[in-house]
Amino acid sequence: MDSITRMAADTDLPSYQEATRRLDWVELIAPYVPIREYARLCLVNRRFYRHLAPRLWNDPLATASTSAGRPVNRDIDIEWFYRFMEHMRCVRQATRLLVTCLDLRRVEAGTSELSLYSLSRSLSAYLRAVPVTFPQLRCILLNRHWDVEADDLAVATTPDTDHDASNAEGPLMLSIPQCQVKISTAFFSSPYLHHLVYLNVSNMAGSLRKPLEQQRFGPERHPHLRVLKVGAREMGDSTAALLVRTFKQQLWSLDLSQNQLTDAVLNDLHIFAFPAENLRTDSHYDVEGRLEIIPGKGTPLFGQFCLIRESHWSATFSHADRYLVDAPNYTRLVEYIPQEGVRTRLNGRTKVQDDSEDEIRRSFSGTPGASSPRRESLHDLGVCQSHNGITHLYLGGNSITANGLVRLIMASPGQLQHLDCDSMVYEIHEAARPDWLPSSIRVSGLLGAAHAFRPVLSSNLQVLRIHHSLVTQLLSLKGRDGGGLSTMENLWLAETFLLPRAEMAYPQAFRPDMNPRLRLLTLTHIPRWSTGPLIDRLIELLKLASMQERAIQDMNRTLGKSRRGPATVVGLRHIRLEFDHDVKEELLEDGEEDGEEKNQKKYVAEETTAAKEFSFFDDSRFSDFSFDSSSPAEVSSSNIDTTNTDTTPLTSVVAGPAADDHRAVPDQTVSNQSQTQRHSPSTHSHLPRTGDRSEPIVNGGNEGQSGRLTTGPQQRSSSSSSSRGNWNGTEYTVPIWTGPPPPFYDSTEDTPQHEHQEVSPAGEVYMRNILDRRLCADAVPASPCHVLAGVPEGEFIWGAAWQAIVTRGDTTAAGKRRPKKRELMKGMRDVIGEIKAYRRKTRERYEAELKRARLNGDGVRLGEPHFYYGGRLEVVRAGREGGMLGWR
Template sequence: MAHPPSYQDATRRQDWLELVAPYIPISEYWDLCQVSKRFHAEFAPRLWNDPVVAGSLLNRDNDLEWFYGFLAAMRGVRKTTRALVHSVDLRACAAGTLEFSVYATNSCRSLRELPFTFPELRCLLLDGHSNIDIGALAGTTAREPPLLLSIAQCQLQLPTQFFASPLLRNLVYLDVSDMPGSLKGPLVQKALSRANLPALRILKAQGREMDDSTASLLLATFKEQLWSLDLSRNKVTDKLFGDLHNYAFPAGSLRGGHAEVEGELQYIEGQETSSLGQFCFVRESEWSKTFSHPARFFVDSPEYTRSAAQDTLNNSTRLDGRAKARRDSADATKLTFAGGAGNLPPSLEHIQDSDIRQPHQGITHLHLNDNRISSTALVNLIMRSPGQLQQLECDTTLLDIRESARPGWLRSSLFASATVSGILGAAHIFRPVFSSNLQTLRIHHSLVTQVVTLDLPDVSKMACQWVAETFLLPRAEMAYPQVFVPDMNPRLQSLTLTHIPRWSTGKVIDKLVTFLKLAAEQEKEIQKSKRSMRRGDTATVRGLRHVRLEFDPDPQEDEEVENGEHGSDLDPEELIRLAAEEFSFFGGSWSSSSSSSAPPPSVQTVTDAVRGVEARHSAVEAVEVSEPRHGEQQQESVRFSAAQSSSLSSYHKHYRAWNGSEFTVPVFGGSTTGSQATREYMRLLQKNSDLHEDVRPASPCHVAAGVPEGSYVYEAAWRSMLTKGYGIRWPKREEIRGMKDVLEGIKEFRKGTRGKGLGVHYDGVLEVVRGF
């Protein structure tokens, strides 16, 4: 965040030209420059600031050939004019890239001459130019090296020492996505290092075939220097998260101090695991468990420090809930550094003081899209974090279902690459009690809909979706009744839901519509809070202002949907046999003559779930904890005793050793008289000892499903309720043909609420993206 203006800037009279210039078309700038020196001083910097983009705005067909001619002409222009160029953005020219064999000499010479031709160049964007030899930049120098370099999708491999070039020493933003070659060599040889890139704050490395070891080396190299890191479309797995926490997350915590509004975390001393960190429960207030505190929409009070010189405008403090989300895109960064075509460039002093250049004690913007990450690991990462993440993108996560808990129709012996994707029971980790600074989230739609993505090889997408909604959804609603709603985190400003199916039995449509209605309700409540405030009272948070719905491609365009009843190359009778070999939890296995879907279990409604549930059981007895021994290496071991059952409920004594100290936790083993979820959980534990794993404190979602507050659960067994112990059947052709278009359903809802005064129309930005 920039410092306030100087006294001179704040008190000087503003020229009327400064006021009207932004409203004048860029096509008029050249003529206005000829009027007088005063006009030239105002409009020449706007005209030359970003010349390639300015040319596009003037309807000129710019390509590389045009750019090379432009550079040649600029060599004869006065240095004062060339110094007005602060950005060279060739991204729009990428589609017309010329053959490298013809223009190799031009490209290399032009790149080498760029810093000298434009001595004040701050931003260089060459994305998509596969034939430009970026390595030609390595040997160049400049009086003022650029601050932004984006070379994504450039297909000529960079030399290892490229990152050691003096031209890169001032970089704040670097994008090397989708380029050939590995980053491991530059990291090992310390070319890609803090010493060579001391100002780097934003690094994008999508699609670089990066594995956990290379990503770990990257984190160890830069530690807390970066505040934005994009590792999307790589080979990153859960193994990376320990290093991410150790190297790139700040110490301390931004949580606490808002217990009545948000709840608070109760940490259990001496109880810890390597994956989850220190055990903690969410201690709810009367208001926090229903997300209904009257002050939930008010921003935080200002923080005060004893030292006036201490910078509190960084990531070491909790955001007040009102500030706009900081963007880490190329366009946003370019705007900060150069101003953009038609605008005046900011001063160097302004850039130096800008928030984008400041360290933030670790990662605040993390992009992990399209990697092999489990939902459990993502939940653990956020729970172990100090709450500093402002933007999180992880568009798909795998549900970790043990092989022994997979039914016949989902076993890897039949479907080697079968996956169940989504994120269930995790709504609480996106509340301020865990994610106090979260403003932007991109996540699988199941966070809101509870509908997972089922992917079976050789089975049509439509059939998989039908099974997911007809058979898996009722189980998800039973085990994980709490879904994310806007009032869980009014500080969240933007939510993107990914991998939404294009076709549905109707349940996905209903759940998305319900969410949009709740977003509209939040809008209304925030406006009501504003009207009720007296002058001088605190401001309100922005609330959820942007909802983006990203749809998967339309599976009806695939031929497999039209071929056969279930769109599978497997024998229908074999599928039926596999579906029926597990006994049906709903009262009998399905046969090929079944025509109706499984009756849903008796679970709470969505409204009840999102408003919170009173605990129906008393807390468990006190936990026995041994004091840790000093000087011993960190280690972890586990053992457990036989279940101690009663007619009502059972508890398992689970023993763990951590860092040389053993502690015991009473793990809830289910109940014969409790909710349907706790009864099924008990049955699974009694039938399969392999599920006595992944002990963790009961979350608010577990409590909503019937687990006593303050208890521990075997999450491996709880998660297995989604698929274990019941049969399914595959849809018939008429059932697939009867599925509804989700996109059309959302359109119909919007059309039915707009301008009708029904109070359910969402006035924020609703963006829909169709998959292709």
């Protein structure tokens, strides 16, 4: 089966002559012959040589490794590579023309003195001879730390003038990341690189600004370039903007990760790298909702104002047709030809182009032991075609904010297919930043942005790598420059204080049915330890993915009865969880081991000094904390609202193994007041209102959004304030929602003139926050997450005041006793261990269900009752040195 699959993957579409000719039996059996037998069979006769030699010499280093009985990815000693290059000088040119791939990633420096002494000189000399030695070379991969000079590397990509290199067509793929050399301008201007389609120069010294300004690196010299990876180049916004403006829509895959970029570069990406044609359509309104653009209004922080108008089913993601692929476009005129430039979104089942290094190498040169495709047919591959702008974008490791990422998605035409932004800055408004949060603490993640990844906005998205807060609603706190709190303290604080309030303000987390077109979801920077909520959310994700499998299976069973039934999407088939390094190692280094491993005397000594060691609670900023002898991660039940405003099936648990209430923690004053007055007809008549102020409140928003709020004591509408701004030279005013109007009593009657409106817990805290003039800033339209939290659909709110629901409040909600380092570890559970246990339990249930189905002679059903996720689950953990280890 593997041989048949490999043969099918290596086969190119034949011409008419090739399709009708009679195949030689040697050609038919070649895929089934072991690679190690090719060399001997080539000596039989010319017939065997004609069919087997191209397979033998396609990727000689990989073939040599396989022939020796080693895995393909096994490293080859550099002395063997030197001998191989010396031997190639004696090989006839007809044989050297068969080499299409030179994969030097598997070549490692030996430990002998000869290797260490002659590495730089010998390797550079042999690289200079590569264009002449292998004229038909298509792929060059050198992904290691080679001590070669920059000039030697530049010469290595230029044919030697002393040899006849007229047959050298130039490579299509060049990958040289992590080479500690400084690339000169002459490197990019080499004629040998004119035909490049794939270029990877990540993690290398030198700036790209000079070759871009001198037009030595651009469309004129590299007209076929489609995939460019320039990560970890210490690139700033100006250089990245110059790069985007130079190539415009020529590239379809761009890797800008691990640089020094901010939101300033996102505007250039939107203007130059994205096409003008919009893939979003209103034809799927019933299933997905529709995007409504508000013309002439916007802010620099949000972008142009837009709203998502929900249908009866789109808000709950429950439409019966949500798993169906898009129907093809039909026309009554048989001679109708679609206009050039008119594009439609992918139907939901078409697999996106893979831009990985191994996949592109396979497309250009085939797999080891297989014949390479014809070079003239390579230009018809999807990797060589123009996709009208960027469809694969990598922004991880930069200083991109969560608002900037959402703004980019909304401004794009919906054509992003692969998006990678593993960490983004959660930018907190200056007035909303709490006093207890040190300036040295960086907050990462995104809240309330699940709607940005729905098909209504991300029409073609199939691969997403994002911070775990998209699913878990848990922000990441990390100290910079060694300041602030310890890692374990940050984890505890994020789960016990920020998470309950984030659930209240942003109750909608991403789940698979929000975008059934998504195939691969990678969650990054997941903590290894949790008091419980993080574990529950990750397990809930696996459960929902299993339920999606069942729903798609049931639909396929129903549609299978019809001979011409429509096709369905495949759903979420791959979940990858990337964990941070184990912070328990830090505690062990500090001597904080388990009590069982220490004697009783040392344990008592640590207990008496634990308060001094835990600097987080010794800080004067936490003097309002009240503690008792309850669980270390238990949240005070008196500060938790019991009203459920989240209609999604995602379960949430407040931090602490024993806690079972997941409601958010509003401000103490508002919470106590709401508990006593919520069911009273005049619940909010005693709350101070912005509309009752005769003094106007000045808007403290960002640039382009300035003015004053218009208020009045006689105003009775639900929007008792407004925001003035300027968007692209157009002045505008939008009303701001400040909560429902209080009951209005006529002087002649004792009954209210309009029906009383309940306010959600988040709305109550928001109403109190807007009394602070500094928080009346950043006007934004209500997102689906805001609507779910209690904001009326179509209204505008103060973004800073709403964000303050998460960051500001009574600090006593963070805990009831002072947890010590030892107790922190005892109160937390290993997230990976819990996921393994859940995976093992569901697999056992699935196997039992499978046995039962076989006995009954029917098929096994996915989802309930076993909830085993049949897709690929990959767990990766980071080592302290940055390595990644994982299991599947």
